[in-house]
Amino acid sequence: METGFYKHNEEKFNYNVDCLIKKTLLFLKHNYLFLCIFCTFLWLFYAFYPGTVVYDSFYMYMGAVKGYAGNWHSALITRIWQLILFFTDIKGTFLLIPLAATCAGLYIIAKNISKGIITGIICVLILFMPPVFANITVVLKDTYLASFTFLVAALMINQAISDKKQTHLFYIFSGIALVCCFYFRPNGSFIAVPLLVAIFMGWKAPIIYRYITCLVLVVFVSATASFVNFKLLKAYDDFPEISLMWFDIAGTAKHSGVSTLPETPGTPDQLGLIKHCYSPDQWDTIATWRGTDNCNAIAKYFYDQRDKGPEQLKKVKDELRKAWIDAITQHPLAYLKHRLSHFNRFIDYQGHRPAFQPLHVRVVGFVYMFDKDHYQDITYEIDPPRLWKTFIDMDLGNQLWFHPYVSLLILLFFYLSTLATNDRFNRTLNVVAFSGMIYLIGFLFVGVSADFRYSYPSLLLSILCILAAFGYYSQTRKVFGTKKTRIIGGSVTVPLLLIGIIL
Template identity: 30%
Template structure:
């Protein structure tokens, strides 16, 4: 009896904090030293060489270089950082919910951290994991104060702003998620404020998109890599495929006809056009062209052929949202081993492979589809009553963040990797957990559940009916 007495004396908040710390330790031990993705290896090369460029986020590489300068080599420090931030955010949110008596919701928050597709990709040391961890930590910190009905301190605000800023810099499209999240969390959300709040979100988003190249190249000292041209090339190829070789006069019609003859077109991912791949003649043909000329041709082709562009973007959005796709669709299974590299970036123990296969199966299923997370976020927005519930006032910005990020892929996206949806998935289901802590209007709740079931069932039907592609990258490259 005596050994159990201290545990019984712990508050609900302390038990959640302890559980979160234990889960963090277990994850670190099971997956150590984390998995180095292909992008991770490219960034670590910059860390070792000291030459930074902006294809991958220089903010992450610069932070990594600080650990490297202190003698801590490999991906271990970045894995430790993102895992600690991940579980700190979840732990703070769970503890605050438990303190309000919402113990089932608190358990659900911690269980969400163990959801295999999310956890499997969160242990990969890559920008998506860094972004999700930073935003979870900021959400947990603010939620800890809001749910306990305490004012947000200056120190907590400063830390949250630092985390939001890092998340913005660590992914080129992160602002679509960060702007609505920060605007809704830093000040309590009220629907009557939505015109001014949305105007602020739009203004901040546009400003960040405009200033990001200057920050990356000026402040962070990254050399330009031409990364911003990949979206234009991807879309122009899609337009030329649908509207004909004369639709994009930036390159000769013969080039676009070659694209068709060699089956280079893809509305799923742009990689076929990258240098060194079999269809790189598209990018080679644009070498040396001024960026303004490429972007003018891109926007001009969209204006001239909006239907072709929309068809291309919708096809891509369906692929990246994994709605009407085969059961085995590439880039969903988390990596169990690090990319081969000359820098000594090691892999976790072989036991991780079985976990990742299981996680990949769930990620490939309708339950793991980003479209289901988007549907959940939209349901939260339809059902939440932030003026009547503190938990709902936190659920709304999380749902807005998830929805804005997922809808942004309609316009800005060139690949279907599941990891791109890591934050959106976590944010959507966190918002749903917060939503369920207060009573809901029954009729609207039934409609929302029906819509969720319809999305899941149509996704299941597509997976059972469509021919399989395979799980690996080469299956997409053809």
């Protein structure tokens, strides 16, 4: 009886496996899109394993290994990685999360066009498109934010095209993913809040109510960020506010000729130092880690106060905050010139070529770039594939798609084209375009560096909008928006694009 029971179950298991294999082969045979994306995903994961974890990411990894988290970088990512390390020490897990989310989102939206070989090849080309290829295997707060919003937006648009009802699983997954986006980056709420509002409250209300709701929620997230970081995630205060406040103070002083800072030891000529060291490119030229020509003297003085106890840290924060507010209120035109010059450098709209730092880093692996020998126990550097070595020697900065204003104008075009429409697909496309657009515009007020990587989330959403337009037409034989709104969108964005290219 025991023998018969065993044979019966073995035959049943063999039959199920045979059916699974046949169905899988049949699935792949008629789904070249999946095959193309999946094979590219496997190659990227294998060739660039374990991903690139340097600079900011290495600090988060170091915190996850040693069991602490700071609020300069994402305390949430640090705690997630710490949880992952509790279960496994497979280093590629950190890369697997954003890479899989990006590829999954690409498949979800592209299958609305077709599951054939041509669409598959297009998706492979997208993954190897220089601005995507430069970031997709680099583990950053920006790539986590980009992949999560890209996946959620792809799910939203896919459901809108097919007019499927949103499931409880979708609400749970998208809610968790977008709330995580709030804390991946300090400005992550800019891109995630509109998507969250559209999912849970709808995007049917008059425009003013949509945006007021988004604004209130963004303010709420910003106001509660300290509670989440310090109380829930148990992070220590790394004084991240110094980057924005000191950059704005220095930029305003540069344009106004007046420094609102109190006197700091060792820098009798603050204004002269600021004029010599300040650059609209990034705050790093006057940052604590830049010792060239004493350019870090002022920032280092304020930043070092964090090691002198909570009372001294609070005192110096108040001093810097007062100087920041005084700079903005007393010299608003100088502040505006500073912010506009930085934003122009960030989006590269005019007067600046090539793009600023189109490539984040050249190495692959877990590397502490400032002192590679200091953390040998957790350093893991590998030799990158030959394709990567060839890629990083290309003239990336002069390629048009590395200039964020291109993504901004694509998003603006789709936003204007769908602004006056009420059907589900166009409303969804409108909110996706709006979230990517407002995220870029937000850097006008909070940007402290013009690195290309900061625009990566909006770049992915601009690609998503283009694929969604083709998918919608493929499924319904309808064009997004209306003829009138598309003409308005084109008449605004096309001239701006041409002006940007010429200038």
